Amino acid sequence: MKAEIITVGTELVTGQVLDTHSSYLSKQCRQLNIPVMYHTTVGDQREEMLSTFRLAASRSDLVIICGGLGPTWDDMSKEVLAESLGYTLVQDSGLVVLLERRFAARQIELTENNYRQTYVFPNGTIFPNPNGTAPGHLVEQDGTTYILLPGPPRELLPMFEDAVFPYLKQRFVPNEVIESQDLCFFGIGESKLEAEVQRLINQNEKLVAATYVSDAEVTLRLISHAKEKEQAQSQLEQTKLTILSHLGEYCFSEGKNRLEEVVVNALKMNGKTVAFAESCTGGLLAHLISSVPGSSAVLQGGFVLYTYQAKEAFLHVTPDWLAKEGAVSYSTAKRLAEEARDQFHSDYALSVTGVAGPEKSEDKPVGLVYVGLASQDDHTQVYQLKLQGMRQHIQLMAAKHALFNLQQRMKER
DSSP states (O other): OOEEEEEEOHHHHTTSSOOOHHHHHHHHHHHTTOOEEEEEEEOSOHHHHHHHHHHHHHHOSEEEEESOOSSSTTOOHHHHHHHHHTOOOEEOHHHHHHHHHHHHHHTOOOOGGGGGGGEEOTTOEEEOOTTSSOOEEEEEETTEEEEEEOSSHHHHHHHIIIIIHHHHHHHHOTTOEEEEEEEEEOSSOHHHHHHHHHHHSOOBTTEEEEEEEETTEEEEEEEEEESSHHHHHHHHHHHHHHHHHHHGGGEEESSSOOHHHHHHHHHHHHTOOEEEEESTTTTHHHHHHHTSTTGGGTEEEEEEOOSHHHHHHHHTOOHHHHHHHOSSSHHHHHHHHHHHHHHHTOSEEEEEEEOOSSSOBTTBOTTEEEEEEEESSSOOEEEEEEOOSOHHHHHHHHHHHHHHHHHHHHHHO
16 A cells, blocks of 8 residues: 655745645554655646656555645646546536535625536545535546545645545545544654653554644644554553653643643633733734633733833833843843733733844843743742744744743643
């Protein structure tokens, strides 16, 4: 069994867009013990696509093609694959009805080129796309299975997880139970986490561990294969407990929750509220928390205090005090957190002040950040961070560190 992933798009080969689909799909196939042997990226040129598809047919049993299913002239993955296989596409009346209803509901003109998305392979399988207008497709010929997926991640990911993954599981591992468990970590790098996990557990074809990085968080997915559900679940539970006994201090969730979701849920569960006073993160903390549904129950408010004058007014201090202590300092982070707590009457308050770059500030290095955490019933803690990377990465890491510190404080109680 050999699998191949082909990503289609001139924007990919020119470097304008990063290919994340190949990594994601390879990890998904790994859960099914389907080995991916090739990653190929090809531009939107018919002849190059034709030769790429034919090469894949000669060497792979499963070919997953991403992108090129849209309505425009350069979206031709389906048409080129049909040519390669000698098929004539046929229009599906059900897809026509769905397409027309979707455009009518949005009160948008349905142009003729959109109907290209209603043509399918005869005797093929259609994967519905609730998040877009281009359905996915599956067709088989001469022992090779071809799957075509839309390019946008918000369409590809749910389509794969809801429709394609179950199909592949039923098709290629019908007699096995597959159970998985996600553990989410912060404060430990992907390479360090992977090395520690490899030291702790014995990976084999029945137990696989894979790491994923997203928005400064690391997700560890444990996959267990067994003949019986109870056996798979038992293996997962034992493995999870082994990992958490050594790395539990970095784990903030035993699920697929983002850090901000975990913080909001913890605050709601404990009947607590939070407020923010932000400098170098520019409101990112408030944005992350407010992006979680139901956050209005816990978010009191926040201040963005970017200039010296704003900090002086908020803290009720003189320019001399701020010049002496520094805007980026332990003392300022402490007072910002305590003032935010007092003004909003919140149970917790977080402050962030630092140097996001690209230049130094107050002769302090880029990446130096102080995070303050104040509460109504405990002393204020201040954490010093020494971060690296571009400006946006430093801002994101600072905000995530602040949320993680708050989550850890609540977990201790």
